[in-house]
Amino acid sequence: MKIIKAESAGFCFGVKRAxxxxxxxxxxxxxxxxxxxxxxxxxxxxxxxxKGVKVIRNEEELRxxxxxxxxxxxxxxxxxxxxxxxxxENVKTVDATCxxxxxxxxxxxxxxxxxxxxxxxxxxxxxxxxxxxxxxxxAVSCIRSEAEADSYVDSTGRSKCIVAQTTFNLRKFNxxxxxxxxxxxxxxxxxxxxxxxEQRQTEALEIASLADAMIVIGGRHSSNTRKLYExxxxxxxxxxxxxxxxxxxxxSLKDVNCVGITAGASxxxxxxxxxxxxxxxxxx
Ligand code: F3S
Numbered sequence: 028m029k030i031i032k033a034e035s036a037g038f039c040f041g042v043k044r045a046x047x048x049x050x051x052x053x054x055x056x057x058x059x060x061x062x063x064x065x066x067x068x069x070x071x072x073x074x075x076x077x078k079g080v081k082v083i084r085n086e087e088e089l090r091x092x093x094x095x096x097x098x099x100x101x102x103x104x105x106x107x108x109x110x111x112x113x114x115x116e117n118v119k120t121v122d123a124t125c126x127x128x129x130x131x132x133x134x135x136x137x138x139x140x141x142x143x144x145x146x147x148x149x150x151x152x153x154x155x156x157x158x159x160x161x162x163x164x165x166a167v168s169c170i171r172s173e174a175e176a177d178s179y180v181d182s183t184g185r186s187k188c189i190v191a192q193t194t195f196n197l198r199k200f201n202x203x204x205x206x207x208x209x210x211x212x213x214x215x216x217x218x219x220x221x222x223x224x225e226q227r228q229t230e231a232l233e234i235a236s237l238a239d240a241m242i243v244i245g246g247r248h249s250s251n252t253r254k255l256y257e258x259x260x261x262x263x264x265x266x267x268x269x270x271x272x273x274x275x276x277x278x279s280l281k282d283v284n285c286v287g288i289t290a291g292a293s294x295x296x297x298x299x300x301x302x303x304x305x306x307x308x309x310x311x
Contacts, residue, residue: 028280030306031238033230033289037299039223041101041125042066042292048123049098053078058095062108063154065100065123066293067246070271086111093117101125102154103132105161127221128155131190132162134217138188139164143215146170148203149192153250156192173199176206186213193221194251194292196258197228223292224251231255231289235262238287240280243268244302245291252291263287272301280306 038046045065052059059080064072072082083089083097089111096119097112103124112120135145144165149156151169160167170176181187189207191200197220204216235241241263245252247270259266265283269275280286286306290299 028283028306029285030303031234031285031287032299032303033227033234033287035223035227035230036244036288036290037292037294037296039221039227039292041127041221041223044125045098045101045123046071048121049075049080052096052098052121053080055096060092060095060097062089062097062099062104063102065098067249067252067291068293068295069246070298071293071295095119096121099124101128103128103158104154105158107161124158125193125221127193127219128158131159131193131219134188134190134219135159135167136162136164138215142185143188144168144183144185146187146189146207147192148189148200149195150250153192155194159190159192170203170207173202173206176203176210179207179210181211184212187211187215189214189216190219193219194224194254195220196254197225227251227289227292228255228258231259231287232262234287234289235259235266238263238285239265240283240285241266241287241289242275242302242306243289243291244270244299245294246270249291249293252294255289255291259287259289269302271298272305275302275305277305 049065060083062083064082094117098121101123139145145163145167147156147159147167147169150171170179200220208214241259243256243259256268288303
């Protein structure tokens, strides 16, 4: 059996930086909190919990904290969260927001100040998008599909600035922008899909076109992993979404000639390696 593993599988730069930051802060000691789970990966979150790291689930829990270190994860947070943290004298804030996300915050803030209406192509409920929305000085529209773009009505006629959730599907983004360009006047589009996502998606698509079965590894709640699964399924009908090696039905791969493996940005390397070893080591 041939196995093709995507080189871009696993932690992206921003996620690695955020996870490393938490481990570094643990070494320094004191009470450590992360605002939300640091990444969408149960294994990593469990390991951190065992080392004493607590997850703050909402604003109310954050308000109740009066000491320790609060780490902001790579998705970023809404402006209000920074404001709450700034007022806490005995709480140290470590901002591990990915620089690519911070750049979107800046773009949205500046463009809305110039009077442009902001359109975010992404999922309005995703924490990254919730954060981005808060940096706009005026109302924001969120669009996540071609169908939503089709039904979008430009009620203000104002010039627009379009940005994207960093992990959005590039092909879908281009389609949506094309639709909006026909409907709106003076559109300034900033493709904020990050390179890591683009590379991962392109490579996944290439491998899925060659493979008879495709394994996508990632956390249940990881939106970038779900998107990878979507992309791979388009090219390879036998695409599987697993969280760890335990979810893999190895027997069902016995008649397969070529297996492709990729993983979302929040999947640690050791989990990818375990899956790869298990597939390679199985003697059918
Ligand atoms: Fe940053 Fe891109 Fe990862 S925006 S968190 S490097 S997917």
